[in-house]
Amino acid sequence: QNAVEIAQLMGQLVLWTFADGVDLDFEHLTPYSTIDGDDEFEAYNALVKELRNQLDTVVKPQWSTFAQQRKAQLQEEYSALQPWQQTEMQPYYQTNINFMDEVAQNGPDHLEVSWTTRF
Secondary structure (H helix, E strand, O other), rough: HHHHHHHHHHHHHHHHHHHOOOEEEEEOOOHHHOOOOOOHHHHHHHHHHHHHHHHHHHHHHHHHHHHHHHHHHHHHHHHHHHHHHHOOOOOHHHHHHHHHHHHHOOOOOOOOOEEEEOO
């Protein structure tokens, strides 16, 4: 159950950050699997399966809409600034507002789930 909930959270983080996926680092999976008898490989399998499900069925369909919502939030924040603040912050806000248009238009290509180890 924990693995599924973590995968759901990870899916939301991918959506919130517009990341191109998730890189999992479980280099100590084997040693931890023998410490207290838990089946860490079963939990890892559940995590990856639910993460793939989240990326394909939750994140991808919401990607463009979420980018447009983020754009609207940025515009609202910018509009609420004092004129002198708008002058100072215009490059930041305009760059990010334009980027949200690109993120929404392009959508996610393939959201990656990868495994990395240092060894």
